[in-house]
Amino acid sequence: MKGLILKDLLSLKKQGKLLLLMLVFFVVYSYATKNTSILGSMLAVLCTMLPITTLSCDERSKWDKFALSTPVQRKTVVVSKYVLSILFNITAFAIMTVINLILLPYIENANLEETVLTLLGTCMGTLLILAIFMPFLFKFGVEKSRFILMAIYALPLMISGLIHKMNIPLPDERFLKSLAYASPVITLCLLLISVNVSVGIYNKKEF
Amino acid sequence: MENVLEIRKLNKRYKGFSLSDVDITLPSGSIMGFIGENGAGKTTTIKLILNLLHRDSGEIKIFGKDNIRNEKEIKEEIGVVFDECNFPDTMKISEISRVMGHIYSKWDDNTFGRYADKFSLPANKEIKEFSRGMKMKLSIAAAMSHGARLLILDEATSGLDPVVRDEILDIFLEFIQDERNAVFVSTHILSDIEKVADYITFIHKGRIKFSQPKDELLENYGILKCSYSEFDAVDKSAVKGYRKNDFGVEALVLRDQIRGYKTIDHATLEDIMLFTVRGDQQ
Numbered sequence: 001m002k003g004l005i006l007k008d009l010l011s012l013k014k015q016g017k018l019l020l021l022m023l024v025f026f027v028v029y030s031y032a033t034k035n036t037s038i039l040g041s042m043l044a045v046l047c048t049m050l051p052i053t054t055l056s057c058d059e060r061s062k063w064d065k066f067a068l069s070t071p072v073q074r075k076t077v078v079v080s081k082y083v084l085s086i087l088f089n090i091t092a093f094a095i096m097t098v099i100n101l102i103l104l105p106y107i108e109n110a111n112l113e114e115t116v117l118t119l120l121g122t123c124m125g126t127l128l129i130l131a132i133f134m135p136f137l138f139k140f141g142v143e144k145s146r147f148i149l150m151a152i153y154a155l156p157l158m159i160s161g162l163i164h165k166m167n168i169p170l171p172d173e174r175f176l177k178s179l180a181y182a183s184p185v186i187t188l189c190l191l192l193i194s195v196n197v198s199v200g201i202y203n204k205k206e207f
Numbered sequence: 208m209e210n211v212l213e214i215r216k217l218n219k220r221y222k223g224f225s226l227s228d229v230d231i232t233l234p235s236g237s238i239m240g241f242i243g244e245n246g247a248g249k250t251t252t253i254k255l256i257l258n259l260l261h262r263d264s265g266e267i268k269i270f271g272k273d274n275i276r277n278e279k280e281i282k283e284e285i286g287v288v289f290d291e292c293n294f295p296d297t298m299k300i301s302e303i304s305r306v307m308g309h310i311y312s313k314w315d316d317n318t319f320g321r322y323a324d325k326f327s328l329p330a331n332k333e334i335k336e337f338s339r340g341m342k343m344k345l346s347i348a349a350a351m352s353h354g355a356r357l358l359i360l361d362e363a364t365s366g367l368d369p370v371v372r373d374e375i376l377d378i379f380l381e382f383i384q385d386e387r388n389a390v391f392v393s394t395h396i397l398s399d400i401e402k403v404a405d406y407i408t409f410i411h412k413g414r415i416k417f418s419q420p421k422d423e424l425l426e427n428y429g430i431l432k433c434s435y436s437e438f439d440a441v442d443k444s445a446v447k448g449y450r451k452n453d454f455g456v457e458a459l460v461l462r463d464q465i466r467g468y469k470t471i472d473h474a475t476l477e478d479i480m481l482f483t484v485r486g487d488q489q
Contacts, residue, residue: 003309010302011295057295066293069257069359070310071282207259 004072004080005087007063008054015053019046027099036100036115040122043096047089047126048149051081051134056142065207078138078202082195085130093123117180124183129153131187131194138201209271211235211357211389212256217265219255226251226413229265233406235356236386238379240400240421241393242480243410249393252410253361256391257287269357283312286350290362292342294349296335300328303349311353322348326374340371347375351382358382360392364399372396376403397476409480416483421476428479429462429471441465447479448486459483 022042030036058064067077100115133152137145163170212233219226226248233239243249254260256267258275267274269281294303300323308314323330326344334342343363350358358379364372379390380403394400400407401421408418417424428447438449438456445464450457459482462471
């Protein structure tokens with residue numbers, strides 16, 4: 001497991017520098033526009049793109065075939081991708097929180113709790129997308145999965161659109177708040193189910 | 208002598224191709240050349256050995272243990288080299304060593320470093336800048352740095368120049384100096400195999416045509432050159448394949464079943480392979 005994650009991190013080195021550059025750009029941008037919401041969206045997109053990036057790198061060098069010829073087990077390959085994504089997500093969330101806290105005094109109408117809750121929501125939302133998306137990624141490979149990911153991105157928009165159209169009243173703030181606090185538990189459960197589905201898919205695969 | 212690899216009645220069916228009843232036995236201390244045309248089933252067999260493909264039926268034992276039930280334990284002692292380098296191309300030698308150290312319990316940085324030096328692999332270049340020869344050497348170095356007892360190579364020497372191939376063959380010979388080790392190498396470069404292999408296994412259309420000691424094979428077979436009328440008189444059960452031309456017939460024959468002909472030439476591995484394929488079509 002450690003070997004696989006290390007390998008992914010090492011092969012992501014180049015992208016890492018680019019990521020840092022983007023981060024600096026968006027921090028400056030947020031400061032200039034006095035609005036940090038773009039940081040959260042950026043976090044969401046980047047975190048969900050990460051497994052695609054590492055898997056496409058693996059596909060290119062036919063790494064799986066080699067890795068599975070070593071003592072690495074199939075289950076480990078799958079779990080390592082989840083662990084890497086979650087680690088990345090949490091790190092990104094931590095960085096964003098720090099940046100937000102620093103920028104807070106410069107933002108108009110800033111509210112600490114709301115900012116943190118929004119970030120937590122984004123972080124959990126991203127993990128939720130991962131939980132739905134990863135089994136597709138293992139099943140269909142990188143190329144086809146890009147389109148599936150786009151569809152998954154569109155899903156929340158569609159649902160909110162539907163709610164609006166059908167005049168379903170929005171739940172009150174207290175309910176939303178408790179949902180945000182409960183989201184880590186819900187996400188964790190969904191991730192566990194997702195891992196099991198992915199392992200099942202990967203076990204059947206031939207290389 | 209213990210068998211390092213034993214395959215019994217191995218079957219795998221695809222649409223349009225099937226691997227049928229493959230039997231292979233590789234004793235320790237030896238090198239087996241696994242030969243056959245493109246698409247004959249070499250890579251499929253190797254992937255089945257490594258459990259990268261799921262077999263339909265049959266049995267595969269490595270070091271006397273089942274290849275699926277004892278997979279993890281067995282793979283600690285196998286070194287695998289595929290026809291291309293499977294490390295991400297942005298990595299460097301030292302990084303590969305770090306990663307592999309977490310993958311194999313008996314990975315040895317020093318051994319790997321020694322091979323890297325021996326093969327003059329550049330330490331500070333990324334793999335994508337390596338030549339094909341260097342990439343293959345890197346894969347071989349990685350396969351030999353965790354105390355493997357069985358090396359499995361799939362077309363690893365094709366596309367390499369003769370000098371590099373010769374270096375690699377030397378490494379195989381050195382490797383089997385330890386009587387517990389063995390090498391299983393698939394290739395279609397027959398001259399390489401003729402130089403180093405102890406056993407030859409020939410696969411054709413998913414079936415094993417023969418699997419026997421190289422010396423026995425080269426001794427048993429011969430090339431008979433004779434006229435049409437002489438050829439008609441030959442016992443056909445001794446003929447494995449033939450080629451007719453304006454001057455007469457050339458045929459691959461079993462020497463001890465042919466009597467009275469003086470001109471039975473030495474058959475090379477290439478002759479044996481080509482005539483066997485031809486005989487199959489005749």
